[in-house]
Amino acid sequence: MRDWRYRFAEQRGTPLAVAIFLVMFVIYVSNHPAGFTANVVQTAANKGVILAFVAMAQTFVVLTAGIDLSVGMIFILTNCLGSYIVTGSMGTAALGVIGVLVVGLVCGALNGLIVIYGRLQPIVTTIATGSIYYGIALWLRPQPGSSDDFNSDIADFMTSQLPGGIPMSLVALFVIVLVVWLPFRRSEVGRAVYATGSSEVGAYMSGVPIRRAKFAAYTLSGLLSAVGGLYFTFITYSGVASFADGGTYTLYSIAAVVLGGVSLFGGVGSAVGAIFGALAFRTIGDLIFVFDLEPLWQTLFQGIVLLLAVCIGSARLFQVRNRLELFT
């Protein structure tokens, strides 16, 4: 019983993100003209998972008390690359998918190496590398487009409805959580990531492999950004080097992470929380649609909801009787 409570306290942010998402999603479907149907869910899921993947990517780095401003640009680069190499037969397309993921991984690893061995601040490093990644994307796809033999079958499948109306994109998200996040959470390097973010000095003094932890975090961040980029390709059947999209996804990934209860100071939070933070953040945009408001209002509402959610998250501070605890 006590153990259970400790485990719950450790994950405090996640249920809040789930609750915010559920409330908004219920408002959304109950006001949607079509109601709660498989098609509505599928469309929402396809849009939501893209940000969910990028938010997951951001989570790894934020847990180390860093920040990755290149996630959006890796996302755009892999989107453009996907429109070139996910082509031909199922076999060659699968190779293309692997190629895209490897490129994302390499981009992330590069970030990690610069942060670790260049001893540069993560924020500056990733602004710089992000610009480079965007430059490559621009070289690949200055205009929207895709290869003539782009394999749309794989794209259709990955965004389809499975029997029972379950969207394939959610299954993909679930699988990624299962094969990436859960093992990470229970691995030695995963714990090292949490330790590094919580107290780097303490981690060093305890002989924790800090470099390996950071390298893993940035590399996984690159990989997950690439998964997001790939999904973007699957949904749009094309790639385009949109600087605005890259910037937006980067900033939204940070918003989603915060909504999901991941501490920007590092060491606290979970990718599952960040995923629900991303889904909730996405639903705000959909709400604008069902209430038939000016799309211009979308960012305004997203901002308000983000502020409110963060306020709820810090409501416990009102109960603090010792003011020194406000600062820890």
Add this chain to the structure above:
Amino acid sequence: MDAAVPLFHVEGVSKRYGGVRALEEADLSVYSGRVHAILGENGAGKSTLIKVMAGVVAPDKGRMTLEGREVSFPDPAAANRAGVVCIFQELSLIPDLSVADNIVISNPPKRFGLIDRRAQRRMAEEALARAGGEDIHPMTPVKDLPLSRRQIVEIAKALARQPRILILDEATSALTAADVTKVFAVLKRLRSEGLALLYISHRMHEIAEIADECTVFRNGRNVATYRAGTKTDNEVVEMMIGREYSHVFPPKPAAVPSDKPPILEVRNLSWTQRLRDISLVARPGEVVGLGGLDGQGQRELLLALFGVLKGVSGEMLIDGKPAPISSPRVAKSRKFGMALIPEDRKTEGLMLPMAVRANLSFAALDRLSSCGVIDRPAESASVQDMIKLLAIRTDGVDIPVGSLSGGNQQKVVIAKWLMVTPRIILLNDPTRGIDVGTKQEIYQLLRKLADSGAAIIFYSTDYDELIGCCNRVLVLYDGAVKRTLVEEEITERALIASALNIAADQGDAGIRPAVSA
């Protein structure tokens, strides 16, 4: 000592930090099955020596041998692998991870490549039991534990690494007397199991109890090694400070008459479950001690007086008038003139990367500025006065305060508050982890401040200090004042007995009956 081969041997090790010589040709031999104490003032080189031994800093010169083979440790992990494990003064625990996560952090048990939580839990429980921390739940996040419990976790963590040489650097400084007894039992068992223990402490009676041999360091050199018990305390202290050691505590003046109006009067102060119905009075010229075991509400009482806590009930009068103190900013204002010297100088007392000058003038900035602009000449003058008054040893006022030694850092914290010329001075265990010489200077300063008309409320975990400095001591137990000891009633026996809330010494003269809860 004898002809046995040392398990670990350090020879001719030197280390400089910038222009400062921290270690100068230091030698040390550590043997299996013995407790070796290292003594010395802060800045004598003890910390640097153990950092070299534990792989935290690389020496400029010198060699180390383990069982006769030369070794070098590029990082703490390498030292751990060789069996050298250090419990540092600055805790190395990860605040957001659980106790169990922390205990196994450097080598978690694994199954199929993933951390085996059940095995981890078992290892953590075993290690906690060995370190005398059975009461700590392995899943508590470390940040939720009080300092003394964290130190137990730190010891448990070291034991989980199966050390051959265990280094304890002020490992007991945050522990209560009961915890120290438990830890000593553990250390004695480890000694009989053949471990080599290196023990660094400022508490002489602890060293007397546990050490087999002692080495004294001064100015980066080992000046003497002797078998424990062959030197008197005075001889040892003289070796440490290199000067005559006498009159640790300044003489107390005659008691302040009880009809003198108090500066500070507190009636029936309570806060959540942690403080219960506390009343106290402090008159100008008095040093009022807070005693008792660690964590009985002393820290909270000081914070409550200083306006840090919310929802405090009861009355507080300053100069006989109600004082609504709602924040430290109000508390330190000219009207109330309070100062709090905090417990943890590194986080609550100082901005470590900032210059000595800036740190000294923080609390008094409003007095040193006109229209929001800091008057630099006035600031420099007061800063210089303070450096002189407290004899702070620093290479000028513009170096970061973090580069001073611990004792000098603590002097900066105290000086910072003296700059606002406070009338009520609250001190939260101000001499913890500080060398004898500096302690002595702080005692003299306290007496001087009291003599000049300030009222001082002084919490200390060191009974000698309460006996030597205080006119009255309030002994707290479970958030309430259990007993008030006045002048010659303040004896070690009375302090300990009332701290433990036992009436063992009812036979003594002048005992007031303990209030039952």
